[in-house]
Amino acid sequence: METQRQAARERVIFNNVSKTYHGDHGSVKVVEDVSFKLAEGEFVSLIGPSGCGKTTMLQMLAGFVTQDTGQITLDGGPIKGPGSDRGVIFQEYGVFPWLTVEKNIDFGLSLRCNKHLDSKRKELVAHYLKLMHLNGFEKAYPKHLSGGMRQRLALARAYAVNPNILLMDEPFGALDAQTRLALQLQLMEVLTEERKTVLLITHSVEEAIFLSNRILIISARPSKILRVVDVPFPYPRTPELTATPEFQRLRLELEEVSMQQYAKQQELAAETQ
Amino acid sequence: MPQERAVKRSGCAKQRGFSTAPFLAGVASFLTLGAAWGLLWWSNLFDRGLLPAPWEVLKVLIEQMTEKGLWLDILLSTRRVVVGVVCGLAIALPVGFLLGWYKSVRAFIDPVINFYRALPPIALIPLVIVYFGIGEPARISVLIYAAFFSSVIVIYEGIKMIPPIYIRVSKALGASDFEIFKKIVVPAALPHVLTAFRVSTGVCWTTLVAAELVAAERGLGAVIVNGQNFFQVPVIFVGIIMIGTVAVLMDQVLRYATAHLLTWQESM
Numbered sequence: 289m290e291t292q293r294q295a296a297r298e299r300v301i302f303n304n305v306s307k308t309y310h311g312d313h314g315s316v317k318v319v320e321d322v323s324f325k326l327a328e329g330e331f332v333s334l335i336g337p338s339g340c341g342k343t344t345m346l347q348m349l350a351g352f353v354t355q356d357t358g359q360i361t362l363d364g365g366p367i368k369g370p371g372s373d374r375g376v377i378f379q380e381y382g383v384f385p386w387l388t389v390e391k392n393i394d395f396g397l398s399l400r401c402n403k404h405l406d407s408k409r410k411e412l413v414a415h416y417l418k419l420m421h422l423n424g425f426e427k428a429y430p431k432h433l434s435g436g437m438r439q440r441l442a443l444a445r446a447y448a449v450n451p452n453i454l455l456m457d458e459p460f461g462a463l464d465a466q467t468r469l470a471l472q473l474q475l476m477e478v479l480t481e482e483r484k485t486v487l488l489i490t491h492s493v494e495e496a497i498f499l500s501n502r503i504l505i506i507s508a509r510p511s512k513i514l515r516v517v518d519v520p521f522p523y524p525r526t527p528e529l530t531a532t533p534e535f536q537r538l539r540l541e542l543e544e545v546s547m548q549q550y551a552k553q554q555e556l557a558a559e560t561q
Numbered sequence: 562m563p564q565e566r567a568v569k570r571s572g573c574a575k576q577r578g579f580s581t582a583p584f585l586a587g588v589a590s591f592l593t594l595g596a597a598w599g600l601l602w603w604s605n606l607f608d609r610g611l612l613p614a615p616w617e618v619l620k621v622l623i624e625q626m627t628e629k630g631l632w633l634d635i636l637l638s639t640r641r642v643v644v645g646v647v648c649g650l651a652i653a654l655p656v657g658f659l660l661g662w663y664k665s666v667r668a669f670i671d672p673v674i675n676f677y678r679a680l681p682p683i684a685l686i687p688l689v690i691v692y693f694g695i696g697e698p699a700r701i702s703v704l705i706y707a708a709f710f711s712s713v714i715v716i717y718e719g720i721k722m723i724p725p726i727y728i729r730v731s732k733a734l735g736a737s738d739f740e741i742f743k744k745i746v747v748p749a750a751l752p753h754v755l756t757a758f759r760v761s762t763g764v765c766w767t768t769l770v771a772a773e774l775v776a777a778e779r780g781l782g783a784v785i786v787n788g789q790n791f792f793q794v795p796v797i798f799v800g801i802i803m804i805g806t807v808a809v810l811m812d813q814v815l816r817y818a819t820a821h822l823l824t825w826q827e828s829m
Contacts (some may be wrong), residue, residue: 350733372735382730386748395744401735430826442730449734492816 299453299485300326300349306510307344319346319355320510326453329417331486333496335546336506337553342489345511346455349487350376362453372402375446375484379458381438383430390426392441393417396449405449416444417424419478440474440527447482454490460495468544469527472499480524486524493542497521498530505545515545593825613795618802631784631803633779638773638781639807641700642765648701649708651762654754657713658746661720664722678714681708695776704765712757719753720746726826739794752826755819759812781807788809 297330307319318341326332334342346361347353351370360367362374370376383392393416396402397409405412415425418439430438438461446454460468472495479486490496503517519538521529529535595615601607602614607636613621625631660674680702691700727745736744773782781804788796 291607349762352729352732370729370732370735374733376730376733378726380726380732382724384727384730384745385827386751396734398744399734399736399740403736431825431827445730445734468721493613507714532708 297328298325299328299363300487301359301361302345303359304363305345305348305353305355305544307341307348317510319348320512322511323512324513326363326485326487329483329485330502331488331500332502332504333488333490333500334504334506335493335496335542336489336511336549337491337508337546339557340506340509340549340553341511342506345485345488345506346376346457348375349453350455354544372396372399372449373451374453374455375449375451377439377446377454377456377459379461380561381435381442383431383433383438383441388427388429389422389433389441390417391529392430393422393444393448395445399449402449411449416448419447419481420444421474435463436469438488439463439471443475443478447478452484454484454486456486457509458489458491461491468495473527475499475522476525482512489532493539493546494530497535497538498525503525503542505542505549509556510550514549517542548552568824574616592640598636610796613798618795618798621793622799622802625784625796625799631799634779634781634784635803635807636650638769638804639811641697641704641769641780642811644701644763645704646708646758646761647771649704649765650712650754650758651712652705652714653709653716653757653761657716658720658750660713661750662746663715667717674713678710680770686772689826690776700769700772700777703768707764707768707805708761712761715753715757716750717758719750719756722753723749752823755815755822757816757818763808764814766811767805770804785819 290347302322302324305319307323308315308317308319313494324332332431334345336342346352347360348355349368350366351374368473372373384395387395394409395414397405417426420443422437422444423439425433426438433441440460460471463471475498486499488496488499497519500519503519504513505515505517506512507514517538565814590714599615602609602612622631656670685703685706686699689699689703693702723746727749728741731741731745769780770782770785773780773788781800784803785797785800788794788798788800
């Protein structure tokens, strides 16, 4: 597993990255000296307490936020703002309510920067409609969709412009447990068909183990990488995996670490108030 | 997905458009009002010279329509409102966008806007008469003023409230600034622009009548003033009823248009 990953191409490199926010109530260091790498096709999760700076890390990679010090390299070059090579999935879905399902998927394809996909536009929309199990809802507006369907729509929209990296910020956080599991399975299915490099932020240790090759446990603020965990289970994974003793052992172990950080972050939050 | 809750797809297209039940309820409510008025007249609590009977007013209404050219007054007043609203909105749209989009512009212009907005447009009528006389330019300029200040706030609050996630999503998909404006800001602001349209239409009717009461030869405000001058109470009633009717009709048209343009909205 280890040698395999080293052989794969490195897509993303974080090298001693730090970030401090300056607000009205003083400065807060949110990310400190973070270094990690994402290899081609790898699925990496970040677990950490809320408010610890995981989202900032993802947003730096997405190009919404710039680091203060250190380097972030994407395919060998620096990051110059957001771009369609990195698909971003948010917890709040962000599907456009004024567009039908079909038009939402087509949104990215309608932009000038994705003109090279113009000839395949119709096929791509139809393909992702089907892949995300949204067929039959082409002409429906998002108001008629459930939360899970909205998130699938957001995924279809991100996939349509063919990014090779997916950045997901607690994508299933707002969904009920059943829908969540369904979407996790589906994400895995889709990734088997069209492999992407994924960076996932999640609160759920179980979700992280179930989906990832590797888990980075992030400390309370400022974000540091506390532990790197290689997930030993082979793909494709099925829900039965979560019932195995190996899975449960790993889950308990990681939950303990993550709970400690959660408590620390609570103390921090109490101090600042 | 099998595990997922099924979603109702019914009612996608059926909700919008004309529906009979609320229309009948509206008619019934006006009939009740008319009946109450008739009863009040019949009870003789008020001097019948001051409170005409509904049928008397109806008779005068028909008379005014056929002999005195009431339709021209309606047409003139409506045209003034439409011109005022359209011009006022045409100015309010770019200004509202600048205010909503650029924080620095907002900080600079907001106080001034709030000052003028707090000022009732009617207060400007004397000044406008001094500047433009009592002709059409005076009335129209007051209406544009009224439409602009009542709509600019609605528009810029609307622009300000566009959820940042839409902007982020479109940026992540590679949208340029112009594309964000065209494909996100415009459709996301549309509901607020339509609200601004309705609000300014209402304000313009109020202002118009005030302007016509002060200075106009024709128009629904002038009809009321004439009724007062010749002590023809039924004519005053006709003027008031027509103003209400036209304003309600215009609002209905706008509502209908809004429902059609915004089928995608959650609350529709």
